[in-house]
Amino acid sequence: MTLLELKAVTASYGPVQVLDGVSLSVPEGGSVGILGANGAGKTTTLRAISGTVRTGGTIRFDGRDIRGLRSDQVAALGIAHVPEGRGTLGQLSVRENLLVGAYLRRDRKAIETDIEYCLDLFPQLQDRVGSRAAALSGGEQQMLAVGRAFMARPKLLLLDEASLGLAPGTAKTVYQAIRRLRLESGIAMLVVEQNANLAFSLVDTATVLETGRNVLTGTSAQLKGMDEIRRAYLGG
Amino acid sequence: METFIQLVVDGLATGSIYAALALAIVLVNQATGLINFAQGGMAVLSAYIAYVFVQLGLPIIVAILIAVVLSFVFGALVERFLVRRFERGDPDTAVVVTIGLLTLVTGISAVLWGYNNLAFPSLFPLTSVEILGAVVSVRSLATAVTIVVIMVVLQLLFLRTKLGLALRAVADNPSSAAFSGLPVGRLLMVGWGLAATLGAIAGVLVAPQLTLTPGMLDTALVYALAAVILGGLNSPIGCVVAASAIGVLENLVAVYVPLIGHDLKIAVPFVLIFVILILRPQGLFGRKVVVRV
Numbered sequence: 001m002t003l004l005e006l007k008a009v010t011a012s013y014g015p016v017q018v019l020d021g022v023s024l025s026v027p028e029g030g031s032v033g034i035l036g037a038n039g040a041g042k043t044t045t046l047r048a049i050s051g052t053v054r055t056g057g058t059i060r061f062d063g064r065d066i067r068g069l070r071s072d073q074v075a076a077l078g079i080a081h082v083p084e085g086r087g088t089l090g091q092l093s094v095r096e097n098l099l100v101g102a103y104l105r106r107d108r109k110a111i112e113t114d115i116e117y118c119l120d121l122f123p124q125l126q127d128r129v130g131s132r133a134a135a136l137s138g139g140e141q142q143m144l145a146v147g148r149a150f151m152a153r154p155k156l157l158l159l160d161e162a163s164l165g166l167a168p169g170t171a172k173t174v175y176q177a178i179r180r181l182r183l184e185s186g187i188a189m190l191v192v193e194q195n196a197n198l199a200f201s202l203v204d205t206a207t208v209l210e211t212g213r214n215v216l217t218g219t220s221a222q223l224k225g226m227d228e229i230r231r232a233y234l235g236g
Numbered sequence: 237m238e239t240f241i242q243l244v245v246d247g248l249a250t251g252s253i254y255a256a257l258a259l260a261i262v263l264v265n266q267a268t269g270l271i272n273f274a275q276g277g278m279a280v281l282s283a284y285i286a287y288v289f290v291q292l293g294l295p296i297i298v299a300i301l302i303a304v305v306l307s308f309v310f311g312a313l314v315e316r317f318l319v320r321r322f323e324r325g326d327p328d329t330a331v332v333v334t335i336g337l338l339t340l341v342t343g344i345s346a347v348l349w350g351y352n353n354l355a356f357p358s359l360f361p362l363t364s365v366e367i368l369g370a371v372v373s374v375r376s377l378a379t380a381v382t383i384v385v386i387m388v389v390l391q392l393l394f395l396r397t398k399l400g401l402a403l404r405a406v407a408d409n410p411s412s413a414a415f416s417g418l419p420v421g422r423l424l425m426v427g428w429g430l431a432a433t434l435g436a437i438a439g440v441l442v443a444p445q446l447t448l449t450p451g452m453l454d455t456a457l458v459y460a461l462a463a464v465i466l467g468g469l470n471s472p473i474g475c476v477v478a479a480s481a482i483g484v485l486e487n488l489v490a491v492y493v494p495l496i497g498h499d500l501k502i503a504v505p506f507v508l509i510f511v512i513l514i515l516r517p518q519g520l521f522g523r524k525v526v527v528r529v
Contacts, residue, residue, distance in 0.1 A: 050415065052411065070414070071411070071414040071415060072414040072417050072418055072419050072420060075414065075415055075416060075417035076417045080415065080416075081415045082415075083412065083415065087412045087415065088412075089404075089405050089408040089409055089412060089413065090408060090409070091404070091408050091470075092401075092404060092405060092408060096401060096404075096405075099398075099401060100401060100402070100405045100413065100416050100418070101416050103398070103402060103405075103416050103417055103418055104416075104417040148416065149415075149416075151416075152416060152417065
């Protein structure tokens with residue numbers, strides 16, 4: 001069953017067109033990567049889905065057309081976006097950030113259980129529950145952003161450059177936790193990642209974007225080591 | 237000594253007026269991240285609305301309740317149709333817009349009701365009681381109690397309720413909050429509506445004492461802003477403490493320091509602010525805003 005489907009999606013910031021016909025699909029419980037060089041349109045593809053950029057084409061999620069919805073409406077349908085550059089609420093505590101993530105839920109007991117789960121997934125956050133998010137390290141903020149997205153219990157997680165600005169070891173820890181989250185929760189994921197190794201550790205299939213268009217799509221096994229991948233990342 | 241106590245008590249009474257307005261400013265700031273300079277003007281407009289219903293023969297408490305409800309609607313509409321256009325842009329622009337709004341609202345009050353002082357009936361009895369040798373009017377006492385109750389309710393709203401959490405999340409980062417499904421636009425309207433409600437209560441509490449004029453709260457707004465800065469932009473309790481301190485201090489200084497007297501006493505809170513902000517930039521009770529890039 002296809003959970004998310006993009007067909008010939010275009011997007012522009014004012015007069016600048018960034019997406020020029022992107023198509024991809026994410027099956028239920030699947031994990032799909034979007035690869036490509038800087039400026040290829042990876043982040044914009046995620047923003048097109050979560051309703052933060054003006055778009056054309058077709059975007060269907062869970063059987064309904066979601067193009068043109070506001071980002072809070074998209075979130076309410078079961079899509080959680082972890083934006084580039086974290087996405088924590090700096091003046092709110094770690095616990096409050098997680099509670100904001102669960103804003104649309106009414107099951108108070110399950111919310112507490114899920115907070116416990118987040119702290120188990122990211123043990124680094126355990127001692128920081130009462131600290132404000134802005135006081136956390138970059139890695140801890142990224143963990144919190146993922147945790148907050150999970151708290152919504154979404155069907156689909158949009159993950160944008162979770163390794164950005166993190167030390168290699170920290171980035172690896174974050175990805176290991178996300179992989180565990182995927183296995184244990186079955187949440188489908190659409191992952192943008194510059195670091196190909198990290199990306200392939202998390203996704204089953206991937207599509208490569210170049211100047212706002214798909215140039216290549218395949219399974220992780222097919223794509224690993226291909227020249228196009230190296231070119232897309234190194235721009236050479 | 238009796239004069240001293242009387243001055244302190246009177247100061248606390250005026251301080252509670254500043255506190256009411258300061259709380260409304262804190263509420264808007266917590267809920268939207270902005271400072272609304274029109275808060276005083278909007279509060280006066282609310283008091284005029286209550287006045288109209290009193291003139292129509294309604295009991296004062298009913299008139300106030302109607303004004304409070306209409307103020308909520310007015311505040312929400314101001315956010316939706318005026319402030320919304322400027323929220324995502326430069327905060328400086330939004331601040332100037334609220335100053336423009338202050339001028340506009342004051343002008344509307346003046347056009348509709350003129351500049352003559354209108355007598356506004358008091359919600360509380362006009363009797364006095366004696367406390368420690370000082371004469372305290374029941375009205376001042378009741379006003380102060382009302383303000384403290386509102387302060388506690390606000391503190392609980394922000395720190396203990398889901399709505400409060402959502403308001404703070406939206407103020408912190410609206411687009412990020414939307415990713416968790418928070419209806420940002422509606423929450424901003426609620427924040428402005430609640431602040432206008434608070435302003436309305438402040439307006440009707442002080443109107444009997446100051447008598448109703450379009451510029452009734454202009455001076456109070458200056459002191460309220462001083463209290464907000466002094467107490468900390470994100471601390472309702474801090475604002476009330478600071479507002480009371482300012483009220484008492486200006487009274488004491490006006491009488492005991494002849495050089496300053498009644499003409500210069502408005503400068504006192506600002507000298508105080510200057511000194512305190514050097515020592516504690518986040519205000520007396522405020523939390524430091526940490527930004528890590």
